[in-house]
Amino acid sequence: MRAVFIGTSGITLMAARILQRRGHEVVIIERDKERIEALGEELDCGFIHGDGGKPAILREADPDSTAFLFCLTGNDQSNIIASLVGRSLGFRRVVTRVEDPEFEHICIELGLEDTIVPARTIGRYLADMFAGHDMLELSAMLKDEARVFAFVVTEIEAGRIEALDLPRDSRVVCCYRDGRFILPEADFELSVDDEVVVITHSRNLPALETRWGHRKTGRRGH
Secondary structure (H helix, E strand, C coil): CEEEEECCCHHHHHHHHHHHHCCCEEEEEECCHHHHHHHCCCCCCEEEECCCCCHHHHHHCCHHHCCEEEECCCCHHHHHHHHHHHHHCCCCCEEEECCCCHHHHHHHHCCCCEEECHHHHHHHHHHHHHCCCCCCHHHHHCCCCEEEEEEECCCCCCEEHHHHCCCCCEEEEEEEECCEEECCCCCCEECCCCEEEEEEEHHHHHHHHHHHHHHECCCCCC
């Protein structure tokens, strides 16, 4: 598989090295020519010199042959613009990095499904570790055909949670309101902009993607 990265942050370099060790093709887009020359001595991957937010540069990265476009520069606005351009050019999956959590909801509204907020993710993990919990164990718990899906509530779904009409073998496990974690009962009333997390059978993912795919949250876990 082929991955394209915009920016040469620490996250980019770590992910690129891991992907290369696993036999995947990696291309990195970077504005700084000297940075490319320095990295070329330690990374055996392709490099494109230029602004990753410009259509001409992203076309050069070959969207049709690329599985993932990772927008990981240090500038939130640049990452959002590059993600939108990349999506318009046909990259199959686009991952957007934002450092300011206020941009996350904007990304969701723009349809940027795979948005990551590194500082918050690491902060939560460290706080959980301090409390004696290892949240990385979650991936090991989701065995067999279990998957997690999340979406943002609009006026259509606002109301009693039991009225969601989820597919068979699907359950709401939690939701987030204004960033606050809630374990809802059957009579819980959903509000607009709540983030709902569902555990489901893998066979239900296509139906869930069709219904809510354009409104998924950064909590995607499958």
